[in-house]
Amino acid sequence: MHPLQDVQKPGVEGTKTIQVRVNGQIYKREVPIRMLLVDFLREELGLTGTHVGCSVEGRCGACTIVLNGNNVKSCLLLAVQADGADILTVEGLGEPDNLHPIQEGFWEKHGLQCGYCTPGMMMSVYNLLKVNPHPSVAEIREALVGNICRCTGYEHIIEAVQYAADRIAAMPKEERDKLFSY
Amino acid sequence: MTTVSETKWVGRAIRRREDPRLLAGKGKYIGDITLPGTTYVHLVRSTHAHARIRNIDTTKAENYPGVVAVVTGEEVAAAMKPMLVPSIIPRLGGELQIPTVYPLAIDKVLWVGDPIVAIIAENKYIAEDAAQLVEIEYEPLPVLEDPEEALKSDSPKIHEDWKSNVLWHGELGDGDVEKAFREADYILSERFYGHRTGCAPLETRGAVASYDDFTGLTLYINSQRPHILRMALSQILNIPHDKVRVIAPKDVGGAFGTKAPIYREDLLICYLAMKLKRPVKWIENRMESLMTIGQERDQIHYLELAVRKDGKILGLRDRIIADVGDGRTGVYLGFVMPWLGAAYLTNAFDIPNVHIDLSCVVTNKPCLSPSRAFGEFPARFAMDYALHLVARELNLDPRDVFEKNIIKKFPYVTATGITHDSGDYVGAFKTLLEALDYDRVKQEQKEARKNGRLIGVGFAMGAEMSGIGSQVFVAMENQPGYGSATVKIDTHGMVQVLEGDSPQGQGHETTIAQAVADELGVNIDDIYISYGDTFATPFASGTLGNRGASYTVSAAVLACRKLKTKIQKIAAYLLGIESDSEEFIFANREVIWKKDNSKRVSLDDIADVAIMAPTKLPPGMEAGLEATAYFEANIASMLSIGVHGAVVEVNPKTGDYKILRYVVVDDCGVPINPMLVRGQVHGGVVMGIGNTRYEKYIYDEAGQPLCTTLMEYHMPSAADVPDIEVIEYNVPTPYTPLGTKGKGEGVPGPVPATLASAITDAIDRPGFKLLNLPLTPESIWRALNEDK
Amino acid sequence: MYPAPISEYFAPSTLEECLDLLDQYGNQAKILAGGQSLIPLLKLRMADAPIIIDINRVIELQEFGEKFLESGNRVLRIGALTRHKTLASHPLVLSKYPIISDAAKYIGDVQIRNRGTIGGSLVHADPAADLPVPILVLDSTLRLVSKDGERTFSADEFFLGLMMTVIEPNEILAHIDIPSPQPGTGAAYYKYSAVFGDFAIISIGARITLQDGICQSSRIYLGGVNPRPQRAVETEEFLNGKTITSEILQKATDVMVEEVIVESDMRASDTFRKVLLKQYGFDVLSKAVQRAKEEQI
Known part of the structure; x- marks a missing residue:
């Protein structure tokens, strides 16, 4: 236009x-x-x-x-x-001393560089893991189409999501539900 | 290749220290900075690509409620010097014509988006309302969009006082090129075109300026080079240097080169703050951004290679025409990028006889601004893809052609004068072929072809700059290349490192701390890194060109070593030991005598003595615990190699292609934090894929930009790109204290030749070649159907 | 990039209130549904909206499900406020009307599908949008209501041209009715875009009714090719009455490529659009035929 x-x-x-x-x-x-x-x-x-x-x-x-x-x-x-x-x-989502597993995943797996896209990206990951606790790589990629990252090439973001999914899956149900109360 | 066994922190893939704040939404970016009483700027920009401004009527805008001021070009120009002051004009030989430029257009606009009027209002919504009320009368002038047209002698001149539209012309090279071409068995001669694309970061530019008569000018700006900007502001605005303070925010949302220049808006915002005596804030919107910055590449190469029948390149001739846009953006003037592309054209190859003729031509487009793989993106495409075309023409395996030409002895100086410091390029290349399982893929390709599937494998490489030393940089940009850092131990035994560079996501707070922790034997959490504020940090030329891991980290290490000498003297004195200064180990926050481990002093005690109780220092010793170091490598430049390979499948009916595998073998010397290095490579490859396939700044014949939102400028999403495999093949450089080199800047460079060669291999048809970027399905389909 | 001043904002909760407001403000008002197209237009100041009527709370616009009309015909009724997310994932759509989920699944991205509505998409009438094509292919009817009464249009009558429809300023699109298919009917949709979730370079929607392997009727629309989704009449005529074989579908694709009027733009040239139609036309027709056998439209 x-x-x-x-x-x-x-x-x-x-x-x-x-x-x-x-x-x-x-x-x-x-x-x-x-x-x-x-x-x-x-x-x-x-x-x-x-x-x-x-x-x-x-x-x-x-x-x-x-x-x-x-x-x-x-x-x-x-x-x-x-x-x-x-x-x-x-x-x-979480405080620096009490991070949400999604934030932990991004930290552990270096899922961010400049950090500018990260908050929005994590909100989409939140929505994904709420409805699909065990997403495949293809499902992760599709769920993040609406969040552009210019730094990471997405590779570490995908690892971050997988890390978070595994962490959350290992938690008792009540704790899991608390993580997704929105 | 190398392992780091004696160190504790360097080499470890630790989590980044900057992340908790960023993950919690507590990052501080330029958009988050607002001072009391801030006013907001919106710029009215040209709707014409080339026109004379006949009249500007700002009356209605001035009367709009909430508008603080409306400012036009002449007023701003009267308050400063023309922006291109000598200190920011590169000196690269050749013939240079320098344009005159002020922050706002005065009587003429040269591209769609050229800023004309600044509206300053109480809030950003009002500023935009008032902008709609500005009326500008234009007299359209002929528009030049094609640099080859602009080169013609009868072409209208964009800068009327110039003798032609050539901003810079010069020649690079060495050796006996004529002889090489006489002796060649085969001469490849092709025209390659690398389109206009670049590295638009997710955060646009932004600035907040304030001014008072006592402290002077303070500019918060997401610049990669706060010190250089400070220097330029002082000179252009004619304000004493001590009254100009530039502060880059703690967090910057990516830059990739685009935030390195000295832009017109930077000066404008400062002027407005000085005029209004109120803080002024400007956040570039995405539309302005896509019309103004991040546009790079845009080179035409008439490349000729003189080749021996075994694939050895004897000589190279290239005539490069770069479309630099209006050429009016400071420091780079649009031409330093193509110049470097030309200087690095021979890449990782040993080509002794080279002649390059480079013309940087102005057109009615925005000035090129630096973008990751600075000037090299089209050059790598032309060079590496040409080697594949040579192999096809001579019926050789491209693997052998590459191997034959790759630089094998170091240091190596190219015919264009670029120094390759060290490395094992052949080893990295062979590692890639192994990782790709090249022979098996070639076999599978044959099988797949029987089933009608077209699989192809391709590769390319990039020797990327890893900072540039002063011996090159002073001449190139009038600026030092050294890395600088100050290391201080504070009263609490905490270590503060101040760097003059200013990162945008590279992770300096982690990597510098890793290096310093090892040097001083402290925990990484004992270290804090400060950057961005030109009133507090040592002078440095900025975060760019892979300087961090090669130059800045090295400066921090040297500063630690200076400090250690003093600490050891204090330790010896406190312990009552007769000792040379190098007899102590630094570990666990203690300084331990090598000869007797029981003799030790804590760093806290030493800090306490040196800072709080100087009476306890050795007699005559100066108080304090801080040192500043400037690191200069004992070589002109360091480069680090990356070798890329891809396997693709092509649909010959539509030209569409899918990347089945993408592999990078990467050398960064000693990786300080391998996880961060991988992140740099992933991001660089995906940016390269975006630039190669999806992203293009398109202009129509009238010079109107057609890609002004992200709906048209297609940055790839996670669903558009493949997994990237990274293999480390690290050869420490002997030229830095830790063997480290920078990584990330040049990573996009090898992508287009990698993909083009893989697609060509998949099609495998005589005469089929991809000479123009981007590699869209349609462009491939066209190439397929043109040669029939 | 911010909207121009907006003087009034209404968020009615009933259709009646909504129609009153439209009647009162007509031209001055803009209806805000999902906002995924309107808000950008407001920011670009390409749409003028001194008054916003936010319909997100209007219950009557949220109907979704199968329904028997007075005529006795069964339809799938889709209220104008139905979000793309529902169309992409509702079990009823996935099992019986997969052409709609084919299209809805790849609209923009998750966030856009969570907000965007079918009503907004159809009224916006972007020729490269995903939903107009399946709505046309399924011979849907669109119900417009206003204070003056109701008007019903076939989808084909509804779209006039580039971002133009028959809708009047005091009207609102209430719902879309998709007629229950004849036995033996199948339909499919495919979009080719430059990047994932982007607008169509080309899109193809086809519906085919089979009896004993013979094509009884067909409906084919092509999106992204010119200012309005184009019906491939000659292709339909070619298919009707023919025994469907792979060869016939191939020939039908050729007819389609031949008859369609395509335009060039920055996304693709006219020639290349035809290349894509030729490549994917056959796939869409085959899928429709396959679904006809499974009675999924």
């Missing part, structure tokens, strides 16, 4: 108050209607672990979060759409 097309002239800015649960904490904020969910998370809530890489169409997936149980791209939602939603971002 033409990069710098003639565009509509701006009109009046509306706002709306929304309430969202993010990583277990409830936030109530008045936001401009046009504000993208990713900007709400990053700039209103200060959760800067969710990144922006493609600006437009969501192809890069760096802004992936889990919204009401599904991994979605937070740059393709308005914040107002998340009113009443339950959201998981990378900040809710």
Whole structure:
């Protein structure tokens, strides 16, 4: 498409108050209607672990979060759409001293270099392992189509996912369920 | 080849120390930095590829609520020197025409995306609203998109004050080329084209600048070269050096060369902060990014090889035409990449007689910006694929042609003046063939062909630079090549390392710590690495060109060794021992006398004495425990080899192909952390596959870019690429203290020739050749149907 | 890249409220379903939406399942808000309507399939999108509703051209009805794209009804070839009445390649699109025939 097309002239800015649960904490904020969910998370809530890489169409997936149980791209939602939603971002996955097995997998297997795609990538892995605890390599690759990594060549990411899957499979069911409560 | 047995940390595949923060979403990237009172910039960019600006009307934008300022080119230009100051102009001989450039276009635009107006607003949404209200009148000028057209003498000139559209022209080479061609049994002569593609990182560029009259200018920017940028800012903006502080954030979301130049936006953001006395933030959006940076390659090679009938290359002639775009991006001017591509053209091969004629031509496209496999991507394609074509023409096994020509004696200086320091290129090459099971694949190929399946095997290699020493770099870019590091032991016995480079995912916090931990006998967790802040770190030319493991790590090691001399003197004094300074072992945070193990002092005690209680130091000794070292290898340049091989299956009806195996045999000297080296190789190969097959910056005849989102510029996803097998074949270099060399920068280079040769082998039809990148199914289908 | 100011946002929970809003705001309003196309258009400021009507809470648009119409005909009813994820993985689709999952499985990526809706995709009418082709192939009907009443269109009538449909500003697509197939019917879909999950360079959808090995009827549409999915009428005519053999399918593919009008763009030339149609046309037809034998459309 033409990069710098003639565009509509701006009109009046509306706002709306929304309430969202993010990583277990409830936030109530008045936001401009046009504000993208990713900007709400990053700039209103200060959760800067969710990144922006493609600006437009969501192809890069760096802004992936889990919204009401599904991994979605937070740059393709308005914040107002998340009113009443339950959201998981990378900040809710695990703390540096208490990492989620997915994070451990990425650490152990060197599944990240610059780390920019990693939060979004792990959100997609979360969604994958929640529904498919023992994915094949092909299934892992397909599940990550929506998350571009420019550094790793994906090889170590796949090993990271396998590592996490094995770790999780070895846990008692209750613990496993706790890991996937979103 | 080598094993590291005497060291504890170097050579171990330990987990990275930077990862916990990144995994927890606590990384600090440029987009995460916002200062109180920040304003936001949006740039209005040219919609024309070549036009005179007749009028700019910013009235409506200025009146839009929330707009702080609207700034145009003349105002910015009046506040600074033309950006291409002498210190950032490369000196590579030849004939150079230097363009004039300021941050914003003034009366003319040279490509779609050329910045014209800056809108500064209270938030980023408003800045973009106001940008829609700027009205610009253009008078279109003829557009030059084809560098061969632009070379013609009757072509319109893009830079009107130039005598031609050639930014740089020069010749490289040595030996008696005429004689080589006279004596040749066979001369290969082909035109190879490597398209415009590159290394767009996932994080775009970004900058946050602030200014006050007392501390001066502070620029946070995701630059690979904060010190070089600081120097240039001071000169261009005419501000004292002590009033310019550049800080690269702790975390940078990939760069691959694209964040090495001095861009126009960098200067613009600084100017705006100085004008407004408020912090100014600019985060490049992906559309701007795809229109502006990360575009590289784009070379045409008219390559001729003089070949003996046994496959030995006697001589090489090449006429290279590089499309450098507008040529106005600082430090590299778009031409250093093709120049290096030419200088490295002969790759890992012993070709004594070489003549290369290189023309770097300006067109109405964005300036080339460095991208991993810096200038070499099309050159490797031309050179290595040409060797396969030679083998096919002479009915030789390409394996033998490669072996015959691979450099065998080190150090080796190529006809273009590049020094290969050490290694075992033939051994690495043979290891690849073994790993591929070359003979068996050739056998399977025959079987498969009977069943109508076309399998092919191909290979190529890349001798990639591993940093460049000052003896080359000073001439090349007016900058030192040394690595620099400061090592300090603090009051708590913790070790702080400060490096002047600034990484973007390479893992310096881990690898430098591994080297330092061994030197000082401390635990890796006792070490912290600081980088990015030009007010705190020693001068260095940046994280690029595989400098880290070769130069920067070596500097850290040398700094440790300087410090160890002092520590041993203190230890001897505290222990009351008469000792030479080299009689101590550093282990377990202790300094232990070799002659009597019971005589030992903890590093903490030494730190305490040296810093907190200097009265206890040997008489006359200076307090403190820190040392800075500058490492310069005792050789012009170090290179490290990677040999790539692939097995592919091709569908001859559609030209589509699948990579069945991709194998890399890799040498990085001594690997500091083998897991990180593998990661570099995987990533480099996949970037190479992306550049070879999926990614292309396409322009229409009017110079309009057609790939302005990631829906058109196709970076491969996990489902688009194969598994990558990596085999280590490491030969320590004698030119660094630990035998280490850098790895990662050049990895994409051998990919196109590897795939092209494998596809050609699969098709196996006389006359079939793939001379143009990218290797899309359609391009292969065309090649198949053109030669019928 | 951010949307222009939006002055009002409504998230109605019933169809009636939704239609009232559309009636009131019509041209000024944009319907937001999955948003996977609309939000990018807003960011590019190529769509103007001072008012957003978010339909994600409208229950009536979420129907999904087999249903008997008043006429007594059985249909698969797909509410406009049905997500691609459901179409890609619902057991009913996988077992009886696999042409739909063939297409839905490779729309974009997981995240897009979790959000994107069939209604959004059809109304957006991108010729290289995945869902229009199977919807056309299955002779579906699309129900549009507004304050003024209802209008029903065949899929073929619904699509007008490049990103253009018959839908009026005060209307909303409520659902898609896919008629139950004649006995002996099978259908299949294939997309060829530059990278995994990308828009189609070409896509092919075919439906064939067999009786005693003879083709009773057929429907073939090609996507990605020109501004609107194109029906391969001559190919259908060639197949109808013929005893289906591999050779006939091969010849039908040739007819298809011959009749289709293809355009060039940056993804592929017209010539190469024909090469791909020739390569994959036969596979899709064969798959449809195979499924006809298993009665899967």
